[in-house]
Structures are given as C-alpha cells and as structure tokens.
Amino acid sequence: MQILLNLDIWLFYFCNHNLANPIFDKLMPFITSNNNWFLVYIIGLSLLAWKGGKKGIVIVIGILLMVVISDQLSSHLIKELVGRIRPCSSLQNIRLLVDCGSGKSFPSSHSVNNFAAAIYLSFFFKKYKKIFFVVASLVAFSRVYVGVHFPFDIIGGAIIGSAIGYAIALLVDKLLEKMEVGEK
Numbered sequence: 001m002q003i004l005l006n007l008d009i010w011l012f013y014f015c016n017h018n019l020a021n022p023i024f025d026k027l028m029p030f031i032t033s034n035n036n037w038f039l040v041y042i043i044g045l046s047l048l049a050w051k052g053g054k055k056g057i058v059i060v061i062g063i064l065l066m067v068v069i070s071d072q073l074s075s076h077l078i079k080e081l082v083g084r085i086r087p088c089s090s091l092q093n094i095r096l097l098v099d100c101g102s103g104k105s106f107p108s109s110h111s112v113n114n115f116a117a118a119i120y121l122s123f124f125f126k127k128y129k130k131i132f133f134v135v136a137s138l139v140a141f142s143r144v145y146v147g148v149h150f151p152f153d154i155i156g157g158a159i160i161g162s163a164i165g166y167a168i169a170l171l172v173d174k175l176l177e178k179m180e181v182g183e184k
Contacts (some may be wrong), residue, residue, distance in 0.1 A: 004152070009082055011151040012087050015144040016095050024145060029097045032110065032142035055176055060122055062172035067113055070164045074112040074157065079104035088147045096147040108149045109159025111140040112164070119165030123173065136161075 001120060030036055049060045089099035103109075114136035122129040143149040 008150045008152045009087075009091070011056055012091070012144060013094075015141070015151065016087075016147055019145065021094060025097060027143040028142040030173040031138050032067060032098060032146050032148075034110075034173045037139075054179065056174055058172060058179070062168055062175075063117065063120055066116055066165060069168070070112050070116040071109055073164070074107050074109045074160060075103065078107055078160070079109075082106045084110035084150075084153070086148055087150055094147045098146045099147060105149055106155035108140065108143050108153040109157065110143050111136075111149075111154040113137045115158040115161030116165035116168070117161075119162045120169045120172075123166070123169035131139055 045060050045063065048056045050056070052059060082104065084104055084106040086100055086103070086105040088094055088096045116138040118129075118132035121132050125132075136158070140154040142153055144151050
C-alpha cells in the first residue's frame, strides 16, 4: 500500500510541478471551476429537452438524477468513509492555483460527475463520445494540476462515475424502450 501512496504523491508532484507552464496556469483554473461550465450545461440540457422530444426530456431527467446520485455518493458518503486529506492540506511545496477547499480528497467529485456524464451521454450520443471524454479528462486532470487532488482521486472518481453513468444509462434506456412499446 505504501508503494501506491508514494506513486500517487510522485504523480501529483509531476503533474503539479513538472507539467507547469504559463498556459496551463491560466487554463486549468478556468477548466476546474464549475461556474465556468454552468452555462454550457444549461444550454446543452435545454437544447436536448427542446429538440429531443419525449426522448430528450427523459434523457435530461436521467442526467439530472445521475448527477444528484453521483455527487451525493462521492461527496457525502465515499469521501467521508475514506477520509483522505487533500494534497493542498497535507503536502509541502505545492502549486495551489485555486482555493484548497475544506472537503476530503477521495474521490474527486469533479471526476465522478464528469465521467458519469461522459459515459451516460456517450450511451445515447455515440458520435460525440470523444468530446465527452476529452472534457471529462481535462476537468479531472485540472484537479491535480491546480493542487487540490491526487491522481488516484481522479482515477477512482473516473471509475466510480463511469459505473454510475452506465447504470443510470441502462435504466433510462429500459424506460425509453417501455415508452416506445407503450406508444405502439
């Protein structure tokens, strides 16, 4: 276990120090902030509900349910059970580019939520799969770069989020199938 912890710390410093550059120093704090994505999320979900008909509305309700489940599970259950302290509160000599936050570190809720969304949306919109995963990966990486999460926090978050996103996508898909049968 100590080997994994040492690897996680080494990877953290590699991302936080060795990959540091002026462009990422401006870009990653922007990418990591939920406030900067809020309008994109609202517009995307609104367009999906408006242009997608009943199917689009069901998919939007599913994603809202999925985000509530993934966020509550990661932020209020798993983080409290694991109790891992953030690198910005536990390590020396870090480059902290945003507020450290008072919460726990594992898993990264940003990573959980964004990978849940990427898996979920990819299930229904396969041709945009690369975009969904690039965004999720950038947000997850930004958490390490700005100094608030360890790499294993984002990897664990990606795994947890992917499982949640896939489970909710399967449930919504079954509901959509039942709706189609009911319309015939």
